[in-house]
Amino acid sequence: MxxxxxxxxxxxxxxxxxxxxxxxxxxxxxxxxxxxxxxxxxxxxxxxxxxxxxxxxxxxxxxxxxxxxxxxxxxxxxxxxxxxxxxxxxxxxxxxxxxxxxxxxxxxxxxxxxxxxxxxxxxxxGQNGSETDITEYNGLILDYQKRNLSYNGTSISLTFKEFELLHFLMLNKGIVLSRDKILQEIWGYDYEGETRTVDMHIKTIRQKLESAGCINFISTVRSAGYKLEEQ
Known part of the structure; x- marks a missing residue:
């Protein structure tokens, strides 16, 4: 229970x-x-x-x-x-x-x-989930099982949803992901049009990556959504 x-x-x-x-x-x-x-x-x-x-x-x-x-x-x-x-x-x-x-x-x-x-x-x-993969992208290393993210050895602290969102982008690099698709995948249900939520999380992820010296790899595709650039 x-x-x-x-x-x-x-x-x-x-x-x-x-x-x-x-x-x-x-x-x-x-x-x-x-x-x-x-x-x-x-x-x-x-x-x-x-x-x-x-x-x-x-x-x-x-x-x-x-x-x-x-x-x-x-x-x-x-x-x-x-x-x-x-x-x-x-x-x-x-x-x-x-x-x-x-x-x-x-x-x-x-x-x-x-x-x-x-x-x-x-x-x-969550931490007891079935995913155990380590995803790498231009110096970023995301350890899903341990819930760790680092850039060139510098640890980056993300909230649960920020971590999930960045992981989703990294798994789909080069693919434009709409805000609705992100909401459905990360929040798991119809978020009643609150797509501004995605924008806010993208903003904070960018800020935290930049603070660690990581350049902005997350592109905004006008009227479409976001994508992580191909390496």
């Missing part, structure tokens, strides 16, 4: 999420603030975290960033819950390592679909 932690200060929403996910055979723990969450995650690491941004004392973005700094927690998938619909919140969350976001109010079916999609994706391609 998969374990899900829900950090949400609104008792009504927290109860709704707990009931809905429990009915779908998930083990769910709810927390109204960061303290309870931090205390519990030290005892048991969950399979997924649902994280509200607007929390008392310690906000959700701080919790997310703290998680991504910790070796034991950095690979836990996180879905952001937010009442805000501003693009900036989505960008900040995704750039900080979130895997998805749900804007309130949301329906139970949408919640279940997104939770299952993220867990399915991690189950297929």
């Amino acid at each position: 998969k374990t899900i932690y829900c950090v949400e200060d609104d008792a009504g929403i927290r109860e709704l999420i707990t009931l809905a996910l429990s009915a779908a055979d998930f083990e769910v723990y709810g927390f109204e603030d960061a303290k309870g969450f931090y205390d519990e995650i030290k005892k048991k690491i969950p399979d997924l975290v649902l994280l509200d941004l607007m929390l008392p004392k310690v906000d959700g973005m701080t919790i997310l960033r703290d998680m991504k700094k910790e070796m034991d927690y950095k690979d836990i998938p996180v879905i952001i819950l937010t009442a805000k619909s501003m693009e900036l919140d989505k960008v900040r969350g995704l750039e900080s390592g979130a895997d998805d976001f749900i804007t309130k109010p949301f329906g139970v079916l949408e919640l279940l679909a997104r939770v299952k999609a993220v867990l399915r994706r991690y189950g297929k391609n």
Whole structure:
């Protein structure tokens, strides 16, 4: 049984999420603030975290960033819950390592679909997945099994989704991949036209590669998508 932690200060929403996910055979723990969450995650690491941004004392973005700094927690998938619909919140969350976001109010079916999609994706391609290949490209070495990426010996840290996206591009070098195709492959379901998500992840991947001294190999094909140039 998969374990899900829900950090949400609104008792009504927290109860709704707990009931809905429990009915779908998930083990769910709810927390109204960061303290309870931090205390519990030290005892048991969950399979997924649902994280509200607007929390008392310690906000959700701080919790997310703290998680991504910790070796034991950095690979836990996180879905952001937010009442805000501003693009900036989505960008900040995704750039900080979130895997998805749900804007309130949301329906139970949408919640279940997104939770299952993220867990399915991690189950297929996570650290315990079946892929063991090492992919090389112009000085980049991507070890899929160990989840390591380096450029000419310099280690590069990517979020789960950034790693998956770069791996997908490396496996399909020279092929133009549409944003919809990338969303379907990396996020695993219809992302309701949020193709801006791909653009944001490509941007952060480029920045991290360039910081390691790697030139930009990822080309933007206007009105089509992205591709990794042939060697």
